[in-house]
Amino acid sequence: MKTTTTGTRERIVRATSRLLQRQGYEGTGIKQISREAEATLGSVYHFFPGGKQELAAEAIRHGDQEFAGLLRAGLGAADDPAEAITACTRLLAEALRASDWQDGCPITSTALETVGRAPVIEQAVGEAFTHWRAIVEDRLRTSGLGADDSRELAVTVVNTLEGAELTAQITRSEEPLHLAGKHLARLITGYR
Amino acid sequence: MKTTTTGTRERIVRATSRLLQRQGYEGTGIKQISREAEATLGSVYHFFPGGKQELAAEAIRHGDQEFAGLLRAGLGAADDPAEAITACTRLLAEALRASDWQDGCPITSTALETVGRAPVIEQAVGEAFTHWRAIVEDRLRTSGLGADDSRELAVTVVNTLEGAELTAQITRSEEPLHLAGKHLARLITGYR
DNA sequence: CCTCCGCTAGAACGAACGCTCTATCCAGAA
DNA sequence: TTCTGGATAGAGCGTTCGTTCTAGCGGAGG
Numbered sequence: 001m002k003t004t005t006t007g008t009r010e011r012i013v014r015a016t017s018r019l020l021q022r023q024g025y026e027g028t029g030i031k032q033i034s035r036e037a038e039a040t041l042g043s044v045y046h047f048f049p050g051g052k053q054e055l056a057a058e059a060i061r062h063g064d065q066e067f068a069g070l071l072r073a074g075l076g077a078a079d080d081p082a083e084a085i086t087a088c089t090r091l092l093a094e095a096l097r098a099s100d101w102q103d104g105c106p107i108t109s110t111a112l113e114t115v116g117r118a119p120v121i122e123q124a125v126g127e128a129f130t131h132w133r134a135i136v137e138d139r140l141r142t143s144g145l146g147a148d149d150s151r152e153l154a155v156t157v158v159n160t161l162e163g164a165e166l167t168a169q170i171t172r173s174e175e176p177l178h179l180a181g182k183h184l185a186r187l188i189t190g191y192r
Numbered sequence: 193m194k195t196t197t198t199g200t201r202e203r204i205v206r207a208t209s210r211l212l213q214r215q216g217y218e219g220t221g222i223k224q225i226s227r228e229a230e231a232t233l234g235s236v237y238h239f240f241p242g243g244k245q246e247l248a249a250e251a252i253r254h255g256d257q258e259f260a261g262l263l264r265a266g267l268g269a270a271d272d273p274a275e276a277i278t279a280c281t282r283l284l285a286e287a288l289r290a291s292d293w294q295d296g297c298p299i300t301s302t303a304l305e306t307v308g309r310a311p312v313i314e315q316a317v318g319e320a321f322t323h324w325r326a327i328v329e330d331r332l333r334t335s336g337l338g339a340d341d342s343r344e345l346a347v348t349v350v351n352t353l354e355g356a357e358l359t360a361q362i363t364r365s366e367e368p369l370h371l372a373g374k375h376l377a378r379l380i381t382g383y384r
Numbered sequence: 385c386c387t388c389c390g391c392t393a394g395a396a397c398g399a400a401c402g403c404t405c406t407a408t409c410c411a412g413a414a
Numbered sequence: 415t416t417c418t419g420g421a422t423a424g425a426g427c428g429t430t431c432g433t434t435c436t437a438g439c440g441g442a443g444g
Contacts (some may be wrong), residue, residue: 022307023218023305024216024217024218024301024304024305025216025218025219026215026216026217026218026219026305027217027218027305100308101307101308102307102308104304104307108304108358109216109301109304109305111358111362112216112296112300112301112304112358112361112362113215113216113218113219113301113305115214115293115294115296115361115362116292116293116294122362125362126362126363129359129362129363152371152374152375153375155359155367155368155371156352156356156368156371156372156375158355158359159352159355159356159358159359159368159371159372160348160351160352160355160372161355162355162358162359163350163351163352163353163354163355163356163358164348164351164355166300166303166304166351166354166355166358167321167347167350167351167354169304169307170303170304170307170314170317170318170321171318171321175347176347176348176351179344179347179348179351180348180351180352182344183344183345183348183379186379186382187375187378187379187382190378190379190382
């Protein structure tokens with residue numbers, strides 16, 4: 001049955017994404033992935049003949065969509081763009097706390113570990129960042145900000161969310177995220 | 193001779209710090225460290241009987257000092273606090289480019305990989321962030337900003353530098369860092 | 385002189401790594 | 415019914431992992 005086969009592939013990608021998020025690239029073994037996904041090693045290499053790198057790249061794409069969804073949810077939560085950003089930081093803080101500070105950005109760790117040594121993964125990571133920036137940029141332009149300002153602010157918004165989530169995770173505190181929301185809101189309001 | 197012994201210890205810590213910065217915790221082996229430091233495995237375990245974790249914690253402390261030095265250099269480069277921050281982003285961008293986008297923040301990767309599973313390392317990481325925040329906070333207070341504003345802004349400044357360096361490294365572009373400098377300067381000026 | 389001890393040196397351990405390979409299963413086409 | 419090919423299953427390859435262990439080095443104190 002088709003559903004069974006796609007089901008297995010899906011399970012592998014999801015398990016990989018979650019494990020990469022929590023343990024990074026080098027810290028996650030293929031055998032652990034197959035165990036966690038309830039698939040066999042044979043299945044993993046059947047669907048991802050490119051091995052660990054191809055699998056990680058696919059998992060990064062999965063994480064990209066996941067984070068993009070959260071971003072869109074937050075940005076759609078308020079009319080005012082500044083409030084929309086703080087809605088994002090609130091969502092991130094809730095998710096982070098709910099996972100006991102385990103689930104930060106789904107791709108950061110893997111991205112850092114593979115810098116300059118795994119082109120397939122690097123490309124997926126680059127596309128994710130571009131994707132997120134575009135989402136924020138669109139949202140700011142819709143609110144009436146200038147094209148250049150929107151693009152530049154979007155870069156910094158994504159940066160700051162990323163950095164704040166990282167700090168929040170490491171210090172086990174929601175404060176960095178909430179402060180990031182506050183300051184980004186103020187910054188954006190200053191551009192209106 | 194005392195100088196020889198401290199020399200070996202120093203070499204091990206420095207090599208570990210650089211390798212952790214570039215390859216992360218799981219991606220760096222003790223044998224690679226001993227090779228790179230031109231020390232033997234016996235020496236490594238002699239100085240760090242706590243093994244890889246103790247060694248990594250010490251390397252994190254080394255990276256802490258390194259980043260703190262860069263921060264202080266940037267913050268001392270101008271009278272205006274906003275300009276001081278952009279000086280920091282400029283220094284970071286230069287160092288990152290000079291290393292061909294290899295040397296980002298010396299501790300981020302290791303910090304993320306060991307979240308929730310290596311208390312010794314987590315503590316060193318937490319102390320580093322607190323240390324950096326305190327440096328920025330002091331600088332802002334010296335410029336006449338209020339105590340609360342300084343503390344909160346310092347958190348966001350460190351976050352944003354962290355996130356911008358990460359994005360710059362991953363996208364191989366100085367732009368995120370320069371935009372972070374521009375926007376942080378504007379934010380701080382708005383608080384004066 | 386010898387003894388001691390901080391330090392160097394690297395062989396060896398069991399476990400885990402990414403990956404290859406052959407064997408088997410089973411739904412649908414012929 | 416037989417055949418076919420995607421999917422499953424896991425033993426086994428060579429390598430590397432973190433760590434332990436014993437042996438030897440060489441300068442300082444008696």
